[in-house]
Amino acid sequence: MGQRIRIGIAGYGNLGRGVEAAIAQNPDTAVAGVFTRRDPASVRTLGAQVHRLDAIDACADAIDVLVLCGGSKSDLPEQGPALAARFNTVDSFDTHARIPEYFDAVDRAARANDRTAVIAVGWDPGLFSLARTYGESVLADGATYTFWGRGVSQGHSDAIRRVPGVRAGVQYTVPVPQAIERVRSGGRPALSTREKHTRECYVVLEEGADAAAVERAIVTMPDYFADYDTTVRFVDAETLRREHSAMPHGGFVLRTGKTGHDTTQVLEFALRLQSNPEFTASVLVAYARAAFRLAQRRDFGAHTVFDIAPALLSPKSPAELRAQLL
């Protein structure tokens, strides 16, 4: 093995911590430091040195790839293009509707400065996107289904917490088993939003809040809950902390199709994750390896998981992969 790939971590929440842990599992990588907008003295890492994000340029020579661990809503739209002009980057931008414009902005910045960026890495977007593309490409006549869960949705949990009378809350997205079975058995059903997923909410009320009113406000909330069968359970703060602070997630991508004369073929990709951020972080580190290799071969600009050959993710050489995993 040659030099280790030196990975910087920009942002140190659950995702950044997960990246630091994943680097420790990959012997061909090393942490080049954590970069934060907080006071560095206030950040406790697993061992990485902490620096101010606004002083990151001073460390440029020590960073091969920078993993951006900020949020998609306000951090990445600004940080992504700005940092891709100065570093090779990998990020988990996940606002599906805004991916094309984000890609273009990062691509321009990276290309103009001979940098390589990989955007929208993780499991959805990410590995699930790959499953959809492989499935659609090898079964031209078919239908693709994505089911999420059982897992915690941050967006829906945030929506609960904005309801007056709610002190805290966690929302689980739950796939409907019967819907999955219909697809798995080779059918191509038209499934409504309500038929695919249910939503489970665990809510801690403010003192004196009206439980019935809170429940009604949640289950009728447009966009988030109105189109689903939603259950609301009221729990105390201690129960919420004890039973609902993990961040499990996962889901299923299915492609069901026909070949030849009415022959049914079904592909399924499934994830069962005890920790969504730790898994996303592990995927980011594999793609940081790919970004490093792409930059070495001067393949600059923005990339997505679709543009990256699987061999680039592995610490093994192509010859080792052929001998061991083909």
Place this chain on the structure above:
Amino acid sequence: MGQRIRIGIAGYGNLGRGVEAAIAQNPDTAVAGVFTRRDPASVRTLGAQVHRLDAIDACADAIDVLVLCGGSKSDLPEQGPALAARFNTVDSFDTHARIPEYFDAVDRAARANDRTAVIAVGWDPGLFSLARTYGESVLADGATYTFWGRGVSQGHSDAIRRVPGVRAGVQYTVPVPQAIERVRSGGRPALSTREKHTRECYVVLEEGADAAAVERAIVTMPDYFADYDTTVRFVDAETLRREHSAMPHGGFVLRTGKTGHDTTQVLEFALRLQSNPEFTASVLVAYARAAFRLAQRRDFGAHTVFDIAPALLSPKSPAELRAQLL
């Protein structure tokens, strides 16, 4: 859409027929002809013109990619390198142990003549190899399991038919559900050969054959059956034809691993195929599209599924993929 990709089919058994059917499902591809070692007049296709394989060079200008549909045992070791010197090729070479030497032979031939070859395409090797590589790359600390079936194994069916007293036979490889469940639930069990799969044989006896002797010969056969729990059922020829002439197959690739502080993460890729050759053919056609694009960008030599970015398989452009599937 530009010109259609003109795909030649070398060999016309179940796989070649499947390739012709798959081309019909992909509007950006067209059949450039079937090439056979048999008398062309004796080959009935779904519509493709049939030519003698030994006269294929006369058609070279009409073929963008040639899909090799011969067998891995005797056809491909010779045809693969020979045809990769004159055509861009895709094949389903599946003798795992001989892949490295086959890759080298095809690579030399293709590289010396500015041709692109993709070898060992299908589902195993192929999509299952991809699942193993993605799984291992994103979960560095883990274990990978491959289960096959329930499906017909040609190699084991052939082995049955070589037993004295056997007139015909079909063998199903069957994964052990309890073993899959142990892995799926996040365990990392050490599983013996016997614990992973069972084998089911359906056998038609020759007249006057000794059923007990045949059964004993099968279940004790080294390499093929001795290490498995094998059941042998005797059926008449009509039952075998009616109930066991389909070629279903499939299986499961699981990667179970740990991240962070003892967090369990599980990936699963599963296939349920009503027709193994038709599905393999569909995968071959998607990789023929990739081979065509690689040749256009002068990326010559041998490739495997590991070397090919997923976007190259899709008829959609990278921008369409980002907008629709990411």
